[in-house]
Each structure stands twice: as C-alpha cells, then as structure tokens.
Amino acid sequence: MAMKPEDALQAIAAARGDAVCVPTMTTSPAWRTIAPDDLSVGCVGFMGGASSLGLGLALARPDRRVLVFDGDGSLLMQLGSLATVAGAAPRNLVHFLFKNGVYHTSGAQEIPGGGGVDFVQMAKGAGYRAAYAIGELSELERRLPSLLSAEGPILVELHTGLAEKTPMTAGMGTPFSQQVERLRAQLIGA
C-alpha cells in the first residue's frame, strides 16, 4: 500500500534538523501543521517552481540543507528544472518528489503518463548525483539519515497516496510574500 504523504512528512520533520523546507501544493497544508516554523517557504501561486525556489536557497546558503517537497504534476510543469538543478549541482539540496499520479488539488485528474512516469530515471539522466524510489514508510524512515546527509543534488521519489487536505480544502495559508519575508529574516540573521 502506498504511504500516506502526511506520514512521510512526519518522518522527514523528525529528521530534518535545521534544514530549510520548500513544500508545494498538497504537501503544503500538512507541512504547516507538522512544522509551523520559520524555516519553510511554500511555493504558492507559481506551480512547478518548488525545485527552482529550493535551488536558489541552496545556492545562497550552502551551509544549510534545503529540502524540496515537490509533486509529480508540479515537476512536470517545469521539468527542465531537473537539468538546471543538476547543472548547478548544489551539494545541499534534497528533492523529495511526492508521486501520486494525479493533480490532486484540481480534482485528482491523472497526470500525463499517469503513475508510469519514472522521475528517478529522469533525474539521473539530467545529472542528479543520485536518485531513488521509495515505496514504504519504514524504508524512508530507515534511509532518511543517510539521504539527509549525502552529497546532493538527490531526488527521492516517494510513492504516496492522496493527502487528506489540499490547498483548496485547507486554504492557501500565509501569503507567499509574508513567508518570503519571514524566511529571509531568519536566514540573513542567522
């Protein structure tokens, strides 16, 4: 059975340390409940931008680990970002891909290619240092310490079911501008 995205996020939250996190779409409502802190910024209002947002943070702050919580439909919107991330080669970036095969927020329509799109092969082909697929929560929990300390960029494709909440059912949360302001204040002061 596919893991619940909320459980995967809980596991990541427990292991992240002081990593900066970039959720998007259906990972956003759960993440702001699990980790309501100042070290996260949601990609809101420009779908597909999470990996690039994370890349900018990772390049600006090489002393910090940056974790992106992307979606499969989101990544397809800016698939070229795989090559951009790989080309920039940020050692501190871990790109989690929550793969559920649908555009959950807009009504769970199947993404192009459905669940058969192999993002691990795509990331490897683009030049990521490593890419893995993980289907079980126990395996994720076991591998997280090494995933979060390994040299990036790494893509981790997580095979998940649907989230309990989406930005449409739970609201968009704090406006993007306020999230940007808050995280910037945290980072430049640290």
Added chain:
Amino acid sequence: MPESIPAPLIIDTLKDTFRDARAALAAEGVRPRHEHLGWILSVPDTHQKTVLAALDKERALRVLTCSTEDEANAVAAGLWMGGEPFVLMIQHAGLYASINTLRGVAMDGRVPIFYMIGLLSREKDKDPRESRHSMVRYCEPLLDVFGVPHARLEGPDDVHLIPEYYRLAQKRRGPAVVLVGLETS
C-alpha cells in the same frame, strides 16, 4: 537613433551595481557567503549574446543558465531570501512565457527582481511600440498592464539606468525592467 552598447560597459556597470548591493546587504547585517559579487540568472538572449560570451570569462559574476524564465524567477526568490544579489537576463519572448511567475514571485511575493530584457528584432529606425514584430511591439504595453516600471537602454549613455532600476526594484519590493534596445556589441 539608438546605439549598440559594448558588453564590457554593461559588465562593469553590473559589477558596480552588485558592489553597491553587497554594501546595502552588509548594512542589513548580511554576511557574504560567496566570493563573487552577484548572480546572473540567464535564459540565453540572442540580443545580449556578447555580454553572455564575455561573462564566461568573468569570475566576479556567477552565471546560472536556467532552462526557462519561470525557473529563473523562482531561483531569484530563493537567492533573495538567502541574501544574494542577482540580475535576470532574458529575452522578450521569455517575458511572455513567464508572466505568471513574474506576477506570483516578483509582484505578489514582493521579491525585488531586476530584469534586463532584450528586444530581439527591434528595428533601429522605429519606436518599439511601432515595430512590425508583435514580440517587440507588445513588450512595453504588457509591462504597463502589470504596472512594472521599465526603461530603454538605447545606447552607452543609458547604462546608468541599470543601477537605477536595480535600486528601484529593491525600493518598491517588486519587478523593474530595463529593455536592451539593440543587440549588444
């Protein structure tokens, strides 16, 4: 009549702009974490190709080539939060392609993004708004619709607009644009 701007002049102006930006960041308490002065986020623009070629030899400016202008805008937001100065160098077609991200990041997100946008195919003897090429003709009206301040670099005497519009982006916490009128030399 517009004139072409030499690439070294643009690069020297960008360096000065970034030096000032670093000083402003230092005044905010931002500790520099890199040796370079700033980032050029580029989706290669034919119009500014001599600048991009010259940047290949520059160590003080770090170029990040992005696959799309959408990405460049989002990378810019991450750099902004991390306290790094940057400029986006793109083409007008890229502006059209990425207008939602400009809206979402630079406008709604209040990220101060300074853009240098090349007006590829702009005719030397025509005002861009009267160009026979729609991609040239619609550029300024599009920026006007979104309320994005813009100015034209029409020759070497206009390079002062680069630091001015960079600072304008910072001051208004949003997008500001200079349009590169002719191909750089």
